[in-house]
Amino acid sequence: MVARALRDAGMEVIYTGLRQTPEMIVEAALHEDVDVIGLSILSGAHMALSPRILELLRENDMSDVPVFIGGIVPNEDVPALQEMGVTGVFGPGTSTEEIVGTIRQAVLDMPPKA
Amino acid sequence: MARLITLVENDESAARTIIPAIYAETGRAHLIGVTGSPGSGKSTLVNEMAKTLRASDHKVGIVAVDPSSPFTGGALLGDRVRMQDLSGDNGVFIRSMASRGSLGGLARTTGNVVRLLDAAGYDRILIETVGAGQAEVDIAAAAHTTLVIEAPGMGDEIQTIKAGILEIADILVVNKADRPGADRTVRALKAMLQMGAGGRNGQRMMHHGQEMGLMGVGDNGPESQGFPHGSWRVPVKVTVATEGKGIGDLVASVSSHLTRLRATGEWQARELARSRQEVGQLLREEFISRLTMSVPTDTREQVIASVAARKLDPYAAVDRLFAEAT
Numbered sequence: 001m002v003a004r005a006l007r008d009a010g011m012e013v014i015y016t017g018l019r020q021t022p023e024m025i026v027e028a029a030l031h032e033d034v035d036v037i038g039l040s041i042l043s044g045a046h047m048a049l050s051p052r053i054l055e056l057l058r059e060n061d062m063s064d065v066p067v068f069i070g071g072i073v074p075n076e077d078v079p080a081l082q083e084m085g086v087t088g089v090f091g092p093g094t095s096t097e098e099i100v101g102t103i104r105q106a107v108l109d110m111p112p113k114a
Numbered sequence: 115m116a117r118l119i120t121l122v123e124n125d126e127s128a129a130r131t132i133i134p135a136i137y138a139e140t141g142r143a144h145l146i147g148v149t150g151s152p153g154s155g156k157s158t159l160v161n162e163m164a165k166t167l168r169a170s171d172h173k174v175g176i177v178a179v180d181p182s183s184p185f186t187g188g189a190l191l192g193d194r195v196r197m198q199d200l201s202g203d204n205g206v207f208i209r210s211m212a213s214r215g216s217l218g219g220l221a222r223t224t225g226n227v228v229r230l231l232d233a234a235g236y237d238r239i240l241i242e243t244v245g246a247g248q249a250e251v252d253i254a255a256a257a258h259t260t261l262v263i264e265a266p267g268m269g270d271e272i273q274t275i276k277a278g279i280l281e282i283a284d285i286l287v288v289n290k291a292d293r294p295g296a297d298r299t300v301r302a303l304k305a306m307l308q309m310g311a312g313g314r315n316g317q318r319m320m321h322h323g324q325e326m327g328l329m330g331v332g333d334n335g336p337e338s339q340g341f342p343h344g345s346w347r348v349p350v351k352v353t354v355a356t357e358g359k360g361i362g363d364l365v366a367s368v369s370s371h372l373t374r375l376r377a378t379g380e381w382q383a384r385e386l387a388r389s390r391q392e393v394g395q396l397l398r399e400e401f402i403s404r405l406t407m408s409v410p411t412d413t414r415e416q417v418i419a420s421v422a423a424r425k426l427d428p429y430a431a432v433d434r435l436f437a438e439a440t
Contacts, residue, residue: 007186007188012188012212013189013191014194014210015191016194017198020198023201024198024201027202028194030116031207032209032210
C-alpha cells in the first residue's frame with residue numbers, strides 16, 4: 001500500500017518482496033542505486049536488523065542513503081534507531097500522506113550525487 | 115557500475131560522455147529479449163534461465179522494465195521479487211527500469227544500460243520487457259534472440275498472434291504448461307508458424323524460396339530439398355518456470371540460436387540493422403533539436419499560428435522554418 005502511494009506520488013519504487021535478509025536488501029539498493037531505502041518491519045525485529053543493514057550500507061559506501069523504517073515499532077525504540085543512523089521511523093497508523101511527504105523531503109534535502 | 119547506469123538513465127549529456135568511452139568494449143554479449151503478456155511468467159522464467167546460465171559459468175546481466183504511470187510518472191518495479199534466488203551471486207547484476215513514457219516495451223535508455231553491462235563483461239544479458247503484449251516491438255531490434263512467452267488459459271491464445279508479436283519471436287515459449295489448455299496453445303502457435311506468419315525468420319525462408327525457385331528444386335544440391343538450409347525454424351518450447359521444468363531445453367535452444375546467428379552472418383546483419391536504426395534515431399533527434407534551436411520560438415509560433423489561420427499551408431510553413439534555420 002505504501003509502495004503504491006509512493007508510485008502515485010511519482011516515485012519509482014523497487015519492490016523486493018518479503019523475508020529479505022539485510023544482505024539482499026543492501027545488494028538490491030546498491031545495484032539499483034536507490035535514493036532512499038524503506039523497510040517494512042512487522043515482525044518486531046527492527047532492533048536486530050537495523051544495525052546489520054546500516055553496517056552493510058557503510059561498507060558499501062552508501063551511508064548517505066536515507067533509511068526509513070515503517071511498521072510495528074514501539075516509540076521507545078525510536079531514539080535508539082535514530083542513534084544507529086536510521087533517518088526516520090513510521091509507526092503504525094502513520095498516514096501515507098505523511099510517509100510520502102517525509103520521504104520526498106528527505107530526497108530534496110540530500111546533496112546532489114557526485 | 116550502478117552509478118554509471120543511473121547517469122546514463124537520467125542524463126543525456128552524461129550518456130554522451132560515458133557511452134563513447136565504453137563503446138569499443140561492447141558487442142560481445144548475447145542479448146536475449148524476453149517479452150510476453152503480463153501474467154505469462156516472464157520474471158520467473160528469467161530467474162530460472164539466469165540460474166542455468168550461471169551454472170555454465172556465464173556472467174548474467176538482467177534488465178527488467180516495468181511501466182511508468184502515465185499520470186504520475188511513478189512506477190512499481192517488482193520484477194526482482196521473482197529473482198531472489200539470484201541474490202548474493204557476484205556473477206549476476208539485476209537492474210530494474212521504469213519505461214518513463216516509452217511505448218515500445220523498453221525504456222528509451224535501456225539500450226545504453228545494456229551496453230554498460232556488456233562492456234562490464236556480462237556475456238549473457240536478459241532483457242525483460244514491460245509486458246503489455248502487443249506493441250512491444252522495441253525488443254526485436256534491441257536483442258539478438260527474442261523469446262515470446264505465452265501462458266495457456268489467459269483468455270486468448272491468439273494474443274501472441276496479433277500483429278507484430280509472433281513475427282518478432284525467435285523462440286516461442288508456452289510457460290505455466292502445467293495449466294489446462296497448454297497443449298492447445300502449443301498447437302495454435304505451431305499452426306500459426308506453419309502458415310508462414312513468422313516475420314523476420316519466415317521472411318528469410320520465403321526469400322530463400324525465391325532464390326531457389328520452388329522448394330526442393332534448385333541448384334544447391336541435396337540441401338535444397340525440403341526447408342531451405344540455414345534458416346532458423348522458430349521452435350515452440352514448453353516450460354513450467356516455477357518448477358524449473360523445460361529450462362535446460364530452452365537455454366539450449368537459445369544457445370543454438372546464437373550459434374546459428376554467428377554461423378550464418380545473421381549476427382552481423384542484425385548488428386547492422388540495429389546500428390542503422392540507432393544512428394538514424396539519434397540523427398533525427400539531433401537534427402530536430404538543432405533546427406528548433408536555430409529558429410526563435412516566436413518565429414515558430416507565428417508560423418504555426420499562420421497555418422491555423424489558413425494564411426499558410428503546412429508545407430509552406432515547413433519551407434519557411436527551414437529557410438529561417440539555414
